[in-house]
Amino acid sequence: MLNETNVKLGKVRSSIRELFEYGKKRKAEIGEENVYDFSLGNPSVPAPPEVKAALSDLIENSDAVALHGYTSAQGDFKVRDKIAGYINKRFATSLDADCIYMTCGAAASLTITLNALVNEGDEVITFAPYFPEYKVFSEHAGAKLVAVQCEDETFQIDFAKLKAALSAKTKAVIMNSPNNPSGVVYGAECVKKLCALLKEHSKKTGEPVYLISDEPYRELVFDDGIKAPYIMNCYDRSIVCYSYSKSLSLPGERIGYIAVNNAMEEFSDVYAGICGAGRALGFVCAPNLFQQLVARVYDKTADISVYKNNRDTLLKALGEYGYTVVKPDGAFYLFVKSLEKDSKAFAERAKKYELLLVAGDDFGCGGYVRVSYCVSPEMLKRSLPAFKALAESYR
Numbered sequence: 001m002l003n004e005t006n007v008k009l010g011k012v013r014s015s016i017r018e019l020f021e022y023g024k025k026r027k028a029e030i031g032e033e034n035v036y037d038f039s040l041g042n043p044s045v046p047a048p049p050e051v052k053a054a055l056s057d058l059i060e061n062s063d064a065v066a067l068h069g070y071t072s073a074q075g076d077f078k079v080r081d082k083i084a085g086y087i088n089k090r091f092a093t094s095l096d097a098d099c100i101y102m103t104c105g106a107a108a109s110l111t112i113t114l115n116a117l118v119n120e121g122d123e124v125i126t127f128a129p130y131f132p133e134y135k136v137f138s139e140h141a142g143a144k145l146v147a148v149q150c151e152d153e154t155f156q157i158d159f160a161k162l163k164a165a166l167s168a169k170t171k172a173v174i175m176n177s178p179n180n181p182s183g184v185v186y187g188a189e190c191v192k193k194l195c196a197l198l199k200e201h202s203k204k205t206g207e208p209v210y211l212i213s214d215e216p217y218r219e220l221v222f223d224d225g226i227k228a229p230y231i232m233n234c235y236d237r238s239i240v241c242y243s244y245s246k247s248l249s250l251p252g253e254r255i256g257y258i259a260v261n262n263a264m265e266e267f268s269d270v271y272a273g274i275c276g277a278g279r280a281l282g283f284v285c286a287p288n289l290f291q292q293l294v295a296r297v298y299d300k301t302a303d304i305s306v307y308k309n310n311r312d313t314l315l316k317a318l319g320e321y322g323y324t325v326v327k328p329d330g331a332f333y334l335f336v337k338s339l340e341k342d343s344k345a346f347a348e349r350a351k352k353y354e355l356l357l358v359a360g361d362d363f364g365c366g367g368y369v370r371v372s373y374c375v376s377p378e379m380l381k382r383s384l385p386a387f388k389a390l391a392e393s394y395r
């Protein structure tokens, strides 16, 4: 008998992937330019030029055996040291290399972290709408994912609902800001309130609650004055799951890290748990070439002005056509109110106009669809009449 849970996970694709596959088929049938594929969060802008320069230099001028060789399981010391130094400079923390664990992107950061923290029967809270893989990652680690619905319209944290969801079984809370799929950024007040509530809960139950910040979109914030606060500055039991997939437009290279806050009392056990979970899952020694690369370009970001322009074009056009949308401050997603109650039916109808939109149900929030606007501006402009026709079909 095989492991039925994994067989099922392998057979049933996520609906985002399902839609992406449908898009590929449809493009072959009617031509690439006639399908408006907003399904995946695959960056459409190239990596910044410093990436190519650093890669070429690494390949030309490094010792090839060392460059392609194993590093320590948790990542090369010098790389981790550089990253810790950069975080300290940027966010006034006191991390060192041994707070950092190099990973194959945020997905690996999250699975390792969850496996390090949870025991069978624990609960992990997150805020809906949420990245669907949180459920897979949490359940696989043995925990139950508890989704707390965000406030209607704003998609900010609903603290009354969070308070009601916290229990003696709560081991961790996953937050994701800027958020996939809403694009919302949690501001300083919101994060402060969240940290205070978790501290109060821990004090009451005597049990630690860890705050995991999933941050693939940290650098993708579009407007001046909007910033996602760094959780280590206000919560000791915090762990940051970072990825360079979106900030450097390197999603296929699989590189990121986990940063564990050394201000927490049980830091050395938590970091050991991260190393142990990485070992047990086989997530040791993240790709060395890309470890060395990020040690050189950790402060660079791809040209996100393309996403900002796409956001503004879409916001204006969809508003004119009668759609309701919360203005996203970051990431590259728009969460649009479905024009009928059943967002799956709405996403199906959108397909008739060759628009590939993901139903919000998959993010734990029916009644909406996600538009992933990390696409070429030309495709985005070509798609606008289809959005208009879709809206008119409901009048």
Ligand SMILES: Cc1ncc(COP(=O)(O)O)c(C=O)c1O
Pocket (backbone or CB within 6 Å): 041, 104, 105, 106, 107, 108, 131, 176, 180, 214, 216, 243, 244, 245, 251, 256
């Ligand atoms: C919120 C969120 N977390 C994690 C991930 C996984 O990112 P990575 O490619 O770094 O594994 C994604 C990818 O889209 C995401 O949107």
